[in-house]
Amino acid sequence: MSCTPFIASPKKRTSKQARPLAEVEARIVRVTFHNYDNGFSVLQVSPEGGRGLETVVGFASSVAAGVRIRATGRWQSCEGGRQLRAEAIRTELPSNPEEMKRCLGSGLIDGIGPAYAGRFMDVFGGKIFDVIDKHPEKLLAVEGVGKKRCDTIARSWTEQKTERTAVNYLIDHGVASEIAVKIFRQYGDDTVKIVKENP
Numbered sequence: 001m002s003c004t005p006f007i008a009s010p011k012k013r014t015s016k017q018a019r020p021l022a023e024v025e026a027r028i029v030r031v032t033f034h035n036y037d038n039g040f041s042v043l044q045v046s047p048e049g050g051r052g053l054e055t056v057v058g059f060a061s062s063v064a065a066g067v068r069i070r071a072t073g074r075w076q077s078c079e080g081g082r083q084l085r086a087e088a089i090r091t092e093l094p095s096n097p098e099e100m101k102r103c104l105g106s107g108l109i110d111g112i113g114p115a116y117a118g119r120f121m122d123v124f125g126g127k128i129f130d131v132i133d134k135h136p137e138k139l140l141a142v143e144g145v146g147k148k149r150c151d152t153i154a155r156s157w158t159e160q161k162t163e164r165t166a167v168n169y170l171i172d173h174g175v176a177s178e179i180a181v182k183i184f185r186q187y188g189d190d191t192v193k194i195v196k197e198n199p
Contacts, residue, residue, distance in 0.1 A: 019074040024084055027099060028067045029053060034060075039181035041089070045069065058086030059177040061167040061184070062160050066103030068092045088177045090168050097126045104128070110156035111149045119143065132157050166191040 026045035032055075033042040039059040047054055055078075056071050063069075073086035094100050105117035109132075112120070119142050124131050131138050136154035139145050163184055169192050170180035184191050 019076075021072060021087075022075055022084060024054065024056065024069075024071045026050075026054065026056070026069055026071070027094065028063055028065055028069060030065060031063055034063055036062075037185070039177065043069070045071075055081070055083035056086050056089065057083050058089050059181050060089040061091055061163045061181060062108060063091060064103060064106035064108035066094055066099045066101075066106055067108070068094050068099075086177065088171045090171050091164055092168075093129060093164075095126070097121065100126065100128060109153055109160065111152035116142075116144070133161070162189055170195065 024045070024047050026047040028043050029046050030044040031041065032044060033040070035041070039061060041056075041058060041060045041063055043056045043060075043063060044053050045056050046052075056069070056073075058071065058073060060069070068091070070090045070092075071084055071086040072088045073084045075082050076085050094103055101117050101121045104112050104120060105114035107113065120128050120131075120139070123142050124138075132153060136150055136157070139150050139153060140147070166184045167177070167180045170183060171177060173195075175183070183195070187194050
């Protein structure tokens with residue numbers, strides 16, 4: 001059940017220490033809010049094996065409908081239900097063709113909206129992410145795609161991939177999402193290299 005974040009009365013909340021950590025694997029259905037600068041996000045997600053929607057609040061790298069997450073945090077009561085206050089949100093691109101189409105059409109990648117997402121899926125199907133990643137020039141075969149759009153897509157894809165890889169790397173090494181996003185915003189493409197050299 002979705003709910004408005006951070007409005008529950010403190011008296012009704014159990015202390016953080018008393019609440020066990022929970023992990024949720026889910027697909028993002030809607031991004032209610034996302035601050036690019038610090039990554040703060042309010043997400044409506046559809047959990048694996050669950051029914052209905054849940055709310056996840058926390059810090060994340062670029063997010064969009066269709067993107068899959070693994071969030072670790074603690075459940076909080078809030079007006080209308082509950083929400084997961086996540087300490088870490090790991091993001092991954094989907095592998096299901098329908099979810100891939102939804103992800104592409106969400107605006108996550110510059111130069112691709114719902115119309116082009118449909119065209120790309122019609123031509124490349126489930127291989128579309130691999131095409132954009134390794135052979136973006138093949139996109140020129142799709143009706144309406146010129147060199148300028150192709151270059152825009154390739155550049156945006158690389159930027160998103162670099163950010164996702166770096167933030168996930170930090171999370172996998174025990175860094176909270178809030179700090180991971182801050183580190184990436186400071187060091188950019190060199191994040192993983194710098195952390196490996198100076199952990």
